[in-house]
Amino acid sequence: MRDIKIGVVFPQTEIGNDPQIIREFAQVAEGAGSTHLLAYDHVLGAHPDREPRLWGPYTHETAFHEPFVLFGYLAAVTSKMEIVTGVIILPQRQTALVAKQAAEIDILSGGRLRLGVGTGWNYVEYDSLNEDFSNRGAREEEQIEVLRKLWKDPVVDYTGKWHRIDRAGLLPLPDREIPIWLGGFTEPAFRRAAKCADGFIFGNSSDSAIQALESIKKHLESNQRSLADFGIEAMLDYGAGPEVWEQEIKAWQDAGATHLSVRTMNIGLANPVDHIKAIEDFFKVIR
Secondary structure, three states, rough: OOEEEEEEEEEOOOOOOHHHHHHHHHHHHHHOHHHHHOOOOOOOOOOOOOOOOOOOOOOOOOOOOOOOHHHHHHHHHHHOOOEEEEEEEHEEEEEHHHHHHHHHHHHOOOOEEEEEEOOOOOOHHOOOOOOOOOOOHHHHHHHHHHOOOOOOOOEEEOOOOOOOEEEEEOOOOOOOOOOOEEOOHHHHHHHHHHHHHOEEEEOOOOOHHHHHHHHHHHHHHHHOOOHHHOOEEEEEEEOOOOHHHHHHHHHHHHHHHEEEEOOOOOOOOOOOOHHHHHHHHHHHHHO
């Protein structure tokens, strides 16, 4: 059984815009014992009145702070917590720019970034950013290869199906290879993660996620990789209450998870300060 690290989900959709509250949330979480802070990503929200229908939970009325800018701020107001994108929608972003932004965050935070990436579900967002929604999974795999080259080599000469870098590089370079984790809900995402990622972030309920973990284990074996060298993160819902928290922490430890993040969104908290109080209460209970 592996030790499990317990962090928090940044309550993107309910935290509001007050920078002091955002700072306080992060500092209280760190002070309470959170090992990491995980933030979701969306550049644009789309009006749901369209065809094909958008199946995801967010609309044009849902607020999201941009993770890289947010993490630049949090790097300055925290000192220990890992900061995690959970997940950046990588194929709708320019790969070299993501490499630059991630390297800068890792440098400014003292090596505390974990880059979670995924393919997303909002085709309107892709269209608006002038990227192709239809081939996003295949492009993501090449993007991961390019990110790692840009973080490692001072000069990169790369030709792929979707990328051409002609003897160019980042400066400053990060002091390490930034860990890349994948997130998602589908078999192609599990297969891709086992092939080329450092870990996987589950966003769905524990029963289905633990079942999906078995699929990842099989794909890891096919790639001659061990779960012992692969990270697993799951979500824990604050609204479920202490008895369920205890059960889920135990279930995920038994399943081989390395990280859990507690979510305080969508449970009817009245204001951003209530999210801070909830995090304080959570860590008092589990510690």
